[in-house]
Amino acid sequence: MGTTNVNRDQSLARTTGGASGFRWALLTLSLSMLLPALSTSIVNVGLPSMAEGFSASFQQVQWIVLAYLLAISSLIVGVGRLGDIAGRRRLLLVGIAIFTTATFLSGVAPTLWLLIAARASQGIGAASMMALSMAFVAETVPKPRIGRAMGLLGTMSAIGTALGPSLGGLLIAGFGWRAIFLVTAPLGLLTFVLARRYLPADGPTRKTGRLGFDYVGTSLLALTLGAYSLAVTLERGVFGPLSVALLLAAAVGLGLFVLAEKRVTSPLIRLKNFRDPVLSAGLGMSALVSTVMMTTLVVGPFHLSRALGIQPALIGLVMSAGPVVAALTGVPAGRLVDRLGTQRVVVFGLIGMVIGSISMSLVPISFGVAGYVISLVVITASYALFQTANNTTVMTGIRADQRGVISGMLNLSRNLGLLTGASVMGAVFAFASGATDITTALPDDVATGTRWAFALAATLVTVALGVAIGSSRSTAVRDQLNTP
Structure with missing residues (x-):
């Protein structure tokens, strides 16, 4: 770690406004972990209502869940690396903004396929929130308290998972399935405001021009993870011809990714x-x-x-x-x-x-x-x-x-x-x-x-x-x- 980063780490308490700012920063990171988990579990309970509302089959509405999970799984490593290069606070703010906007668009989507597209965009924002929130802990929390901070983030993720089905059921019963998105969007806006106010600014050492970004490796990994995720979800464990073909594609993609990472000067993942x-x-x-x-x-x-x-x-x-x-x-x-x-x-x-x-x-x-x-x-x-x-x-x-x-x-x-x-x-x-x-x-x-x-x-x-x-x-x- 360079001298600039050491000085920056030592001055984080002052940057965030002392003990009070530290608590607000930790609350911000907690919300950034809660919302992606909530958005995963709250939607499942609404699939029957969505299928009825769009006159769609279960296989079609299943993509409302799959699009979100595929976006997260495919992009979360690349987003984390981009945060290392371009600045974690900057990219986390972008991610929260994308997540919040996509959540609102999901709630007003007039067609099923626009809803699926909005959910994929929501997954892109969620990938940024999940990857960078944990990375921020090492920068905002003193070493003797890192365990407690990690425990808090795990707690918020579990709360989001637990709250989803019950909250979703109440909202759907009272206001319809669109309410599960329209209620979540204001929480995303609150998280954005808190992150902008309380998270420490990006240091001067993070410059994209200096380190570069591995576009080839990121693309190969995203395609590989997407193929694997589809292979294990589309046919629900049956592993028919389509799943086998996707698994083979994932294996080939993984091999190409490893070869690519060995050749670039600034790899996505240092093997x-x-x-x-x-x-x-x-x-x-x-x-x-x-x-x-x-x-x-x-x-x-x-x-x-x-x-x-x-x-x-x-x-x-x-x-x-x-x-x-x-x-x-x-x-x-x-x-x-x-x-x-x-x-x-x-x-x-x-x-x-x-x-x-x-x-x-x-x-x-x-x-x-x-x-x-x-x-x-x-x-x-x-x-x-x-x-x-x-x-x-x-x-x-x-x-x-x-x-x-x-x-x-x-x-x-x-x-x-x-x-x-x-x-x-x-x-x-x-x-x-x-x-x-x-x-x-x-x-x-x-x-x-x-x-x-x-x-x-x-x-x-x-x-x-x-x-x-x-x-x-x-x-x-x-x-x-x-x-x-």
Whole structure:
């Protein structure tokens, strides 16, 4: 890190207006994490109303969700790198503006395809908000409090996920599906005003002319990630000819991307970064654990409705227990990280997830909703511990000019894990149940599918635990270096 950046980091408290400015800056970053998560979960509940309003099929309205997720997954790394070069505050403001404008346009879109286009634009803004908010933490938060700040951002993301279905249902019931966008837009405007007022100005060392931007690498990575995301979502885990072709295209694109990164002077991703065992382990564990978390969202509704016989009106309430627990655990998890160090909390969180997944796999149907909720609480609380500690590990001790792209990679690993989990774990659940149509499967068949899905989930978390233990020495060294 250059002298200018060191001086800049030391003067951030003054730039943001002291303790009060620091709190406002942290509130701004929290909103920047909450809104993308809210915009993901709030739309799903409105798909039936949108299909009816536009006289469209489910396959068509599904693109309202896919367009948003594809834009985030394809662009989040490139946006993070651009923030490193052009200035994170500047690009975050642009991202919030795009997100807010696209949210409003989604609420007034006269046709389905204009709504899909607006959602894709919303995803572009969300990619900027997600990548750069985490990168800003290392600049605005003192090292002894980074864990708590990361925990807060994780809490806000969990709150957005938990709030989406219930808030969306109330808004749709009272005002129609357009209200879910029109209510979110003012929050985006508020976030823009706060970011403009309280986030520290970009330093003089970030100039696009000096470092350059890897347009070829960014384009190749976006196409590769887009192909992979479509492959694991379009056919819902069936992996027919279209999905196989997209996976092959993604593999070819990845090879071309690696070749391109080796040839350019200022690559989008410095491949040598992956030699860092802490970074590689953190990204790999994030993807594995996110795959497992998606299992609770994919399998949960079917298990509750078919195996346990819960009424549809109560399923959302039971499902919200997970995000609520994650939200309540986030800040305490951050304090635990600041006190014990990241490595211990990562291992503790992963052990808890293994226990919760095994419990979910073995708990009998006779235990009812209580047995399911207890297992879910263990999984999600442990996930909050892991995520806070892992994010802190990855985002501390890295070069200032790499924070944006590393943050983008960390968010990307989580998104790819969620997409993969939705496809693969859903396919495992359906196959293990032995039913041709899971929506009409017998309770015992659904319970069998749940057992196998969470047995696989426990296996994946065990692999992540092995990775964590294998990288423990490198992580311990980083913790010592970052201890004030």
